[in-house]
Amino acid sequence: MCGIAGIMYKRNTMDAGVGNALIAMLDGCQHRGPDSTGFALYHEPQPGLLRLRFFVGDEERTEDRITRIKAKLAEFQAEIVDESRDGTTYRVQVKFSGDLKAFSYAMEHVAKVVSIGESLDIIKDIGGAHDVDATYKVDSFEGSHGIGHVRLATESDVAPEASHPFWATGFADIAIVHNGQITNYWKMRRRLEKHGFEFNTDNDSELIAVYLAEKLSNGISLRDALEDSIEDMDGTFSFLVSTKDEIGYAKDNLAAKPMVKYEDDDIIAIASEEVSLNRLFPGKPLNTVEPPPGTFNTWQKSI
Amino acid sequence: MAKIDLARLSVTEANKLIRKYGAEGENVDVLNPDAKHHIGVGLVHPINVRVHGSAGYFCAGLSDGARFEVENNVGWGLADNMLTGSIVVRGNAGAIAAVAIRGAEVIVHGNIGSRAGQVMKEGTLLCAGNANFMAGYMMYGGRIVILGQSGEKVGQDMTGGTLYVAGKVNSLGTDAKQIDLESDEDDEIREMLERYQIPFNGSFQKIVNAGEKLHYSRNEPRSRSQSFFMASGTSDYWNAKVQTDIDIKAQIGRYRIRGYGATRALPHLADLAFRKDLSQIPADGEVTKKIDLKTEIGARNGAEPIKLSMPVMIAPMSYGALSKSAKLALARASALSGISENTGEGGMMDEQREAADQLIYQCLSGRLGWNIHDMQRANGLEIYISQGAKPGLGGQLMAKKVTEEIARIRGIPAGIDLRSPSRHPDVLGADDLVIKVEEFREATGHRIPVSVKLGAGRVRDDIKIAFKDGFDFVELDGLQGSTGAAGNEVLEYVGIPTLSAIQEAMDALGEVGGVEEMPVVLMGGIKDGLDAAKAIALGAHAVAFGTAAIIAGGCIACLQCHVGQCVVGIATQDPEHEKRYQTNVEAENIHRFLEGVRWQLATIAVAHGYDDIHQLDRNDLVALTPEAAAITGLPYEPGYRDTKPQATRKAS
Ligand SMILES: Cc1cc2nc3c(=O)[nH]c(=O)nc-3n(C[C@H](O)[C@H](O)[C@H](O)COP(=O)(O)O)c2cc1C
Numbered sequence: 001m002c003g004i005a006g007i008m009y010k011r012n013t014m015d016a017g018v019g020n021a022l023i024a025m026l027d028g029c030q031h032r033g034p035d036s037t038g039f040a041l042y043h044e045p046q047p048g049l050l051r052l053r054f055f056v057g058d059e060e061r062t063e064d065r066i067t068r069i070k071a072k073l074a075e076f077q078a079e080i081v082d083e084s085r086d087g088t089t090y091r092v093q094v095k096f097s098g099d100l101k102a103f104s105y106a107m108e109h110v111a112k113v114v115s116i117g118e119s120l121d122i123i124k125d126i127g128g129a130h131d132v133d134a135t136y137k138v139d140s141f142e143g144s145h146g147i148g149h150v151r152l153a154t155e156s157d158v159a160p161e162a163s164h165p166f167w168a169t170g171f172a173d174i175a176i177v178h179n180g181q182i183t184n185y186w187k188m189r190r191r192l193e194k195h196g197f198e199f200n201t202d203n204d205s206e207l208i209a210v211y212l213a214e215k216l217s218n219g220i221s222l223r224d225a226l227e228d229s230i231e232d233m234d235g236t237f238s239f240l241v242s243t244k245d246e247i248g249y250a251k252d253n254l255a256a257k258p259m260v261k262y263e264d265d266d267i268i269a270i271a272s273e274e275v276s277l278n279r280l281f282p283g284k285p286l287n288t289v290e291p292p293p294g295t296f297n298t299w300q301k302s303i
Numbered sequence: 304m305a306k307i308d309l310a311r312l313s314v315t316e317a318n319k320l321i322r323k324y325g326a327e328g329e330n331v332d333v334l335n336p337d338a339k340h341h342i343g344v345g346l347v348h349p350i351n352v353r354v355h356g357s358a359g360y361f362c363a364g365l366s367d368g369a370r371f372e373v374e375n376n377v378g379w380g381l382a383d384n385m386l387t388g389s390i391v392v393r394g395n396a397g398a399i400a401a402v403a404i405r406g407a408e409v410i411v412h413g414n415i416g417s418r419a420g421q422v423m424k425e426g427t428l429l430c431a432g433n434a435n436f437m438a439g440y441m442m443y444g445g446r447i448v449i450l451g452q453s454g455e456k457v458g459q460d461m462t463g464g465t466l467y468v469a470g471k472v473n474s475l476g477t478d479a480k481q482i483d484l485e486s487d488e489d490d491e492i493r494e495m496l497e498r499y500q501i502p503f504n505g506s507f508q509k510i511v512n513a514g515e516k517l518h519y520s521r522n523e524p525r526s527r528s529q530s531f532f533m534a535s536g537t538s539d540y541w542n543a544k545v546q547t548d549i550d551i552k553a554q555i556g557r558y559r560i561r562g563y564g565a566t567r568a569l570p571h572l573a574d575l576a577f578r579k580d581l582s583q584i585p586a587d588g589e590v591t592k593k594i595d596l597k598t599e600i601g602a603r604n605g606a607e608p609i610k611l612s613m614p615v616m617i618a619p620m621s622y623g624a625l626s627k628s629a630k631l632a633l634a635r636a637s638a639l640s641g642i643s644e645n646t647g648e649g650g651m652m653d654e655q656r657e658a659a660d661q662l663i664y665q666c667l668s669g670r671l672g673w674n675i676h677d678m679q680r681a682n683g684l685e686i687y688i689s690q691g692a693k694p695g696l697g698g699q700l701m702a703k704k705v706t707e708e709i710a711r712i713r714g715i716p717a718g719i720d721l722r723s724p725s726r727h728p729d730v731l732g733a734d735d736l737v738i739k740v741e742e743f744r745e746a747t748g749h750r751i752p753v754s755v756k757l758g759a760g761r762v763r764d765d766i767k768i769a770f771k772d773g774f775d776f777v778e779l780d781g782l783q784g785s786t787g788a789a790g791n792e793v794l795e796y797v798g799i800p801t802l803s804a805i806q807e808a809m810d811a812l813g814e815v816g817g818v819e820e821m822p823v824v825l826m827g828g829i830k831d832g833l834d835a836a837k838a839i840a841l842g843a844h845a846v847a848f849g850t851a852a853i854i855a856g857g858c859i860a861c862l863q864c865h866v867g868q869c870v871v872g873i874a875t876q877d878p879e880h881e882k883r884y885q886t887n888v889e890a891e892n893i894h895r896f897l898e899g900v901r902w903q904l905a906t907i908a909v910a911h912g913y914d915d916i917h918q919l920d921r922n923d924l925v926a927l928t929p930e931a932a933a934i935t936g937l938p939y940e941p942g943y944r945d946t947k948p949q950a951t952r953k954a955s
Contacts, residue, residue: 002734003734031340031737031738031741032734032737032738033734035771152733152734152737152771153771154733154764154767154768154771179732179734180732181732236731236732254417254436255398255416255417255418255435255436256731257731257732258378258379258397258398260378260397272734273338273340273359273360273378274338274357274359274376274378274397275337275338275339275340275359275378277338278337278338278356278357279337282310282335282337283310283334283335283337283356284356285355285356285357285374285375285376285394286338286357286375286376287394288357288376288394288395289395290395290397290398290414290416290435292435292436292454293417293435293436293455
């Protein structure tokens with residue numbers, strides 16, 4: 001129940017206006033999801049440093065939560081180098097060089113993790129693209145790529161933690177935005193759980209993220225992982241995935257969920273509707289393509 | 304040429320202007336469209352509209368007679384339900400281009416997305432590029448011309464019409480076949496290509512329906528008529544009806560199709576009682592004058608509400624399932640009693656429009672009989688998602704009832720066993736539904752309430768979606784709801800009871816703070832004013848009568864509605880049978896029944912000391928069975944079952 005958008009600037013740069021571009025694209029399809037908005041942004045990675053963001057709420061128990069997070073960080077010898085409170089979240093950057101999966105599962109057990117990565121930072125909250133921007137200052141964000149999501153809450157609550165993008169729990173720097181419904185969700189989840197993976201929500205987008213991340217961690221390329229996903233997953237889906245240096249999409253065999261793509265020498269942009277793409281080029285007719293059913297593709301940052 | 308700049312105006316403002324220029328006969332240029340949705344929706348004047356750029360969803364949708372040109376791309380649902388006129392798109396079109404068109408010419412110079420021409424009835428979709436997946440899916444008529452590749456599963460489950468493909472036919476859909484082309488068909492296509500200046504010198508392959516799925520191989524036999532009320536007997540597993548079910552299945556080798564609803568015993572409103580001892584109330588002929596039962600519904604988003612003299616509606620029932628005479632009797636009765644009538648599936652009749660004072664117009668997945676002109680003269684627009692008798696399935700009308708006249712109004716071939724699609728072409732989720740609802744509002748100038756009809760399945764979720772998507776009200780139908788035709792097992796077992804449905808609906812609205820904002824109209828086994836009052840006490844804003852209204856109007860409940868030979872002239876399209884129906888007499892009968900409902904409602908409300916029927920409250924009720932208590936959360940008080948006042952009853 002939602003709209004998705006993603007963009008990558010192909011020039012080898014970290015100073016493109018990714019934040020502003022995503023705000024414009026998501027505002028353009030806010031009618032598909034007025035309840036919450038989210039962004040997956042990629043900072044320049046700093047070797048040896050890890051970014052973590054947690055939901056801590058904004059009421060009394062917030063301080064307790066932060067204390068617990070700090071204690072756990074200390075337990076893993078993750079030394080805090082930077083921290084801040086934004087909106088309902090607590091953000092830290094730590095020195096860390098251990099087993100990331102064990103570390104992130106342990107963090108998940110004491111707090112609500114939004115994202116973990118060397119460069120990934122997921123920002124998501126209740127409200128429209130401009131509301132979230134007002135709190136978290138997404139507009140000033142510069143980078144090379146990112147993805148975003150607007151959500152219409154139907155079955156579950158309107159809560160920050162139910163919004164997208166989803167981080168691939170346990171795997172750094174992988175994020176997903178998804179429009180649709182995976183109908184063999186439990187079957188796939190149990191299969192992954194048997195292999196020791198943990199899930200923090202019942203959201204099918206988290207499943208896609210973990211499914212892809214598991215493949216990537218086994219050395220499978222993002223392209224091949226996306227190709228497999230179309231066969232393995234039942235249901236209706238159009239999703240975008242991003243990693244530190246790649247973005248990709250996959251679309252189900254029935255083409256039940258919309259997706260439009262625009263590409264030129266400088267950018268690749270994908271969104272649920274052309275109206276979002278047009279926000280990047282007001283007044284200009286675009287040469288766009290609707291990806292056919294059962295297809296996928298990826299784009300890599302030029303190095 | 305008038306210029307309209309979408310960088311300055313909202314689409315709603317722009318459409319208002321386009322319609323104004325349309326009425327004045329002035330052509331329009333739309334600047335800076337930037338792929339916005341609903342451009343030109345609802346236009347019914349033959350002007351030229353040129354869109355300088357890309358348009359979004361439903362461009363030129365629900366329009367009649369205009370000539371559109373779009374310089375670049377369009378989104379989903381291009382020319383949705385367009386009646387006449389044309390649209391030329393220079394770029395690509397998204398999914399379901401030309402969905403449900405009924406005569407227009409839709410020309411796309413680039414490629415078209417999936418399911419192009421879904422449920423189209425007449426007219427042409429011409430694509431100079433390649434088509435995607437399932438072009439011509441469930442089309443009923445008209446033609447689709449594709450100069451490039453056909454895409455996979457072309458012509459999937461088409462009923463009528465023709466596809467012409469010049470490029471590769473990637474694969475044929477089920478029930479589609481390839482045949483030879485006649486030379487005059489070829490000439491007609493080339494004439495059109497020339498008219499739209501599309502150079503072409505290839506040749507075509509022709510694809511039509513293969514005729515394997517248009518009819519059930521065997522029909523239900525005429526069986527001895529058996530009363531529904533006998534059928535609902537005492538045991539749920541072996542009874543006279545089960546016997547008939549098995550007999551019929553032995554003859555036809557598939558599920559039995561029949562009319563009416565679940566015969567099983569289910570928890571229902573009869574399992575609740577008012578705490579107030581109604582048997583002590585003296586009969587009062589004047590009671591309806593002592594309370595105002597007037598109910599308005601549908602103003603949530605500022606539309607003109609439907610005005611009811613009491614919180615009662617006639618349930619949507621289709622012209623098709625019912626005869627024209629029966630529909631007219633319902634329409635007249637509704638006007639006599641000051642309530643609303645509903646077209647159900649299959650379109651609006653002029654006589655019905657005239658006879659009914661308040662008329663809701665229903666839009667189903669097959670878009671049968673759906674068009675902009677009838678939308679504009681309706682008092683309410685209703686998107687049918689499902690109904691209690693068969694949640695998840697589309698309408699069903701057996702061949703005998705699909706006469707030339709019915710087929711013409713619906714825009715389909717006559718004489719087929721009609722199974723309408725189970726889902727809407729353009730509603731695959733709550734996000735698409737938002738855009739669809741907005742299209743209806745745009746097309747009718749935000750003047751007419753838009754409701755949704757829901758069969759009770761996952762009510763809690765569905766009601767929240769309806770609330771989120773901004774519907775003005777919901778028509779909620781429980782498992783006991785009837786139908787003109789559905790598979791027996793679906794009727795008996797799919798869905799949840801009416802009582803559970805209203806409780807889940809109110810709980811869900813409570814969770815999202817929508818109780819006051821979005822009214823629910825309850826139906827499904829509501830048989831009198833007492834049931835209606837209980838439904839209202841549980842939180843329904845109004846109720847609707849289906850079965851009760853047609854029984855009041857002469858139905859003998861013989862369970863043979865699907866056969867089409869109804870002996871009283873109600874569920875038939877056969878003129879010989881319909882002749883027996885005395886429309887005016889039955890209209891009076893239905894009216895009298897409705898006035899009885901009014902009297903009961905008034906009596907119950909006045910007995911409680913209320914001056915507004917909506918003051919009835921769940922605390923006025925108790926549950927008589929543990930099941931009803933568990934479903935509703937009302938206190939289990941079996942003592943209230945006793946009709947003898949006071950004797951065994953203790954104050955609770
Ligand atoms: C003959 C007949 C035709 C019907 N046609 C439609 C229809 O076209 N659309 C719809 O939403 N419901 C249709 N229904 C269902 C009714 O609108 C309503 O949900 C049901 O009759 C309510 O239950 P009740 O019959 O117990 O009052 C039909 C019902 C009957 C009996």
